[in-house]
Amino acid sequence: GQNIDQPTEMTATEGAIVQINCTYQTSGFNGLFWYQQHAGEAPTFLSYNVLDGLEEKGRFSSFLSRSKGYSYLLLKELQMKDSASYLCAAPFSGNTPLVFGKGTRLSVIA
Amino acid sequence: GAVVSQHPSWVICKSGTSVKIECRSLDFQATTMFWYRQFPKQSLMLMATSNEGSKATYEQGVEKDKFLINHASLTLSTLTVTSAHPEDSSFYICSARDYHTDTQYFGPGTRLTVL
Numbered sequence: 001g002q003n004i005d006q007p008t009e010m011t012a013t014e015g016a017i018v019q020i021n022c023t024y025q026t027s028g029f030n031g032l033f034w035y036q037q038h039a040g041e042a043p044t045f046l047s048y049n050v051l052d053g054l055e056e057k058g059r060f061s062s063f064l065s066r067s068k069g070y071s072y073l074l075l076k077e078l079q080m081k082d083s084a085s086y087l088c089a090a091p092f093s094g095n096t097p098l099v100f101g102k103g104t105r106l107s108v109i110a
Numbered sequence: 111g112a113v114v115s116q117h118p119s120w121v122i123c124k125s126g127t128s129v130k131i132e133c134r135s136l137d138f139q140a141t142t143m144f145w146y147r148q149f150p151k152q153s154l155m156l157m158a159t160s161n162e163g164s165k166a167t168y169e170q171g172v173e174k175d176k177f178l179i180n181h182a183s184l185t186l187s188t189l190t191v192t193s194a195h196p197e198d199s200s201f202y203i204c205s206a207r208d209y210h211t212d213t214q215y216f217g218p219g220t221r222l223t224v225l
Contacts, residue, residue, distance in 0.1 A: 030212070031212065033213070033214070035216075040201075041218070041219065042116075042203045042216040042217060042218050042219040043154070043203075043216045044216065045213060045214075045215055045216075048211075048212075048213055087153075087154070096159075097144050097156050097159055097214075098144075098205075098214055100153055100154050101153075102153045103153055
């Protein structure tokens with residue numbers, strides 16, 4: 001089976017750090033993706049983890065632990081424009097569509 | 111990053127008419143493209159997988175005769191909503207998989223409103 005879980009909503013303060021967790025269960029493993037989606041817009045690609053560990057890309061970092069079926073997206077120095085939904089996704093198997101979590105709606109407050 | 115375009119970005123049509131949405135991968139070849147639908151405040155729902163040169167694979171509950179998909183080239187897939195009804199009003203988003211990086215990139219979406 002396949003299942004992707006992430007928190008529904010989170011709130012954080014401008015300038016702070018926030019961690020958005022994602023747990024997944026897929027048949028086999030073919031990478032873990034994070035996307036950002038602002039209201040009314042299509043998702044935009046943030047990161048793709050295949051190997052365990054932390055990958056840093058500017059203010060955003062993504063971590064993966066394949067043995068635990070766990071990933072997180074870390075956002076540093078939060079800005080108001082980071083208010084969006086963050087989608088965790090994984091392909092069910094090699095050549096199949098991504099399965100998306102329901103998304104975590106992040107609100108950044110002053 | 112890779113670019114996927116969608117046209118039109120929005121469309122308003124009368125009930126009973128058909129609407130065609132185009133999805134293009136601009137700087138990479140996409141043997142596989144995907145069509146999603148998203149209702150307000152809900153998650154993305156996969157409608158179908160479009161494979162170049164072959165028939166699309168539809169998800170359960172999606173009517174293949176209503177949502178016609180054509181993937182005639184490695185850079186273009188089209189979705190035609192036939193005999194549209196108000197309940198078809200939604201945000202339709204395509205994505206294309208970059209074969210070399212295995213990453214899916216999304217188009218900007220098409221907002222369909224059926225009156």
